[in-house]
Amino acid sequence: MTELMRGIGVGTGSAAGPVARMAPPAPLPAPRAVTDPAAEAAAVRAALGAVVTGLEERAARTSGTGAEVLAAQAMMAADPVLADRAAELAEQGTDGAHALTTAFDGFRAELTAAGGYFAERAPDLADLRDRAVAQLLGLPVPGLPDPGHPYVLVADDLAPADTALLDPERVLALVTVHGGPTSHTAILAKALGVPAVVGCAEALGLADGRLVLVHGADGLVEPDPAPEAVERATARERRRRELLAGFRGPGRTADGHPVALLVNLGAPHELAGAAAADAEGVGLFRTEFLFLDRAEAPGPAEQAAAYRQVFAAFAGRRVVVRTLDAGADKPLPFATAADEPNPALGVRGLRTAARDPQLLETQLAAIAEAARDSTAQVWVMAPMVSVPREAAAFAARVRAHGLPTAGAMIEVPAAALRTDRLAESCDFFSVGTNDLAQYAFAADRTLGSLAELLDPWQPALLELVATAAASAAAQGRPIGVCGEAAGDPALALVLVGLGITSLSAAPASLPEVRAALAAHTLAQCRALAELALRADDADTARGQVRSSMSAR
Template sequence: MSDPIRGIGVGTGSAAGPVARMAPAAPLPAPRAVADPAGEAAAVRAALRAVVTDLDERAARASGTGSEVLAAQAMMAADPVLADRAAALAEQGTDGAHALADAFDGFRAALVTAGGYFAERAADLDDLRDRAVARLLGLPAPGLPDPGHPYVLVADDLAPADTALLDPGRVLALVTLRGGPTSHTAILAKALGVPAVVGCAGAAELEDGRRVLVHGADGVIELDPSPAAVERAADRERRRRDLSAGFRGPGRTADGHPVALLVNLGAPHELTGAADADAEGVGLFRTEFLFLDRAEAPGRAEQAAAYRKVFAAFAGRRVVVRTLDAGADKPLPFATTADEENPALGVRGLRTAARDPQLLETQLAAIAEAAEDSTAHVWVMAPMVSVPREAAEFAARVRAHGLPSAGAMIEVPAAALRTDRLAESCDFFSIGTNDLAQYAFAADRTLGSLAELLDPWQPALLALVSTAARAAAERGRPIGVCGEAAADPALALVLVGLGVTSLSAAPASLPEVRAALATHTLAECRELAELALLADDAVTSRGTVRSRMTER
């Protein structure tokens, strides 16, 4: 057996099978002379319309996250500015294929420059470009392979149009050369329960038909695994699933220490599944869906109606509402400016309230209105709190609207280091590990080349979590984790050992986290946390903790 290759593990579980590679997009033909510029422009527009129609049809066949992603893709392809730019190039004598490529590449450069979420979507534009060019040239559109048997899908990267329609019965696991923990591939792989490894440089060497064993939790891919190795992995997978199914109800360690298990919620289509999950409430209700893709902020009545639906679905349970987190990867014309040189370090999160106080006032009034006739326990927290003054001012505004619980996100190292002072005005805290890692390591979370620094197992990141959790405990304040770290059963034990009191993740992740807690005592969690903190790097931290767990 060859040495294994590594990438960024997504989710849990293992799967073995033969590789089937995604076929690359057809290369652009050589430029050609255009005899009929008007006809060429019309053909360019027709190709874009055909792509939009295809994506809309795919969205109608998909559901949940997949449907939403495909609809967003269709909206990008339907952008009239894009069509006008491509058509104008054709009218000036550029052949249709190159007119489309140039127009898409221009949009792509703008997204990369914007950074954050938009930089992550640059790959989506590449896929749309390839589909439009294929339509224009009468070639097959890029798509999933069909070898006639279940397979491990290997690709440079996966486009949402393909990932959203993956059949877990045929695609056993995913391996991509590019991508990160917040990419579409990672998000949808978790939703489908398919093991995945992204950002894997070694994927370039995996040829069709080669058997591999993919470990989603560790980010490890075994090459040419022996039958015994595959059987051991299958046995672990069966035991993992059986164990997860054996525990229900509130989260607790083996010796009864309570750890609230909550779900993340970020879009209307997620509400039913989140409400039906075996969870104690919502640990992170992202409200941005109400504000995105519009020229003006939603009014109080519209917001209150949306919040009321969530509170009704979680009657009697906790709902932690995060106020608008605009800026950086979510710029909004009515809340942020487009000329910031480094938006990730600019006016984002709570800082936008200083520019337009009424934006926050309207949102708090809407939350309070929706909470009036609800039995949900509504907690409200601010994103991107940096200093005690910001926390105190936010808490005062929350309470002025009659909302009893005000909290802060710990996403900036300064906030983690001064949690004791923030606790003078805040009732609770929630740690966002993705942003906290980004700012702690000065590493753009969208860069796959820096994925090692952004690994939530990094001991320095865990040290910041420990500092914040200890300060919160000393002042009797609950503190949760709502980043990707909360979905990892092994890391969940470490977080609890560090003093975290609640974990919020996607509904599909909770059964394994609940089972891990139920089979370890608080003392064991603290021992694992100490091991993780003493490690030199994320790989050692993860490996040491997992090894100790298997020794039990």
């Protein structure tokens, strides 16, 4: 029997099919002499322009997250500093292909050195470089394979420009050698509902045409599966989809314990899909999209118009608005300092209000204005709350604007340990498991090599969640979890067992979470939570909980 290959599972479900590998980029040719530097520089600029145009055209033909990713790629390729660097090298006698390569690689090194979000975007520049060089040399631009039949896509890593255009009718599953749980591949695979395994080093040895069975939930790739294994997986997948179709309405455990199921919302193009989802509202409305990529903050009228649109789409339902979460991996020129040596531990989230109180005042005024004539239940929460004093000051400012429901994110261990004190001023809480794990384990959340520590199944992280949930319950305060952890059906049961009262995730994740809740009583959720808390590590916790679920 061929040994199983292991990586990081993304999403749920299984799929089998023949491998089709992404073709590697064309090798860089040997340097050549430049006889007309001006013409060479013009060719470099033309190649970059063609890449930008191609990405913008793809974005126009795409929707949702894919369009957003492609537009971001086009902006990176259109950076005038990049074009100037490459053109200057060409004017100095470097041939176009090497001028582009040097310029892009210089940018990559700068992003890598910056760390955090910037370092995570550095691989995107490699794809843009390969596209620009291919354009200049008149070679085929790197892209998805087309073997003429459905396939399992295997790649070293997937560029955003390719991932954004994946057709789930043709691409049965994804397997990448590199990438982590927050990579573009992972995010878009979840949005498409395609099983994926990222960070699977052994996938390097998979050849075109080889049959593989990909298990998204378990992070396993099974080469040369037996026919009966494929049949079982296919039947299991069919039953899973049939089961999901039968569950609708509010979240409930098998014995009727309510668990609010909500959606996350972070960009205007997501609004229609989120509003149409079978959800009880928005558990996390990220407002950063209004502030990013601009030199100064948006005014109150612009903000109010955007918030009003969301509140109207969720009339009668809950909308939890998170105030500006700037800093760390989302630096803003008007809100964050450029010289912070460690931005993740610096002035971010609510802390920016101490530096510029008017930022928060303007945002709260805009939220209140938009909520005034809306039937949506508008709740407002602050990110990066660390101590009770911050929570009390924020809640007072929220209520001063006529907004009745104020809360706090639990992202810092200090807040998790003192949720009882925060509850003296806060009406509700929302746990951000990604940041809570980052600070609990001293591990950069954007660093793929530390993915094991950032696993939301880590028992120490779950213990912090349990502590916060118990304190919130003692004070009669609801407490939710927003983010990827809430979208894992098995982990959702554990979170409910720990005392979490609402779960907010991507719309595509909610059907499986709803079905999992409906199949388990609250007592069973509590038993699964105990299993996870007693485990020594994340893998053991995950394995024991899923084994217990399967044994029922």
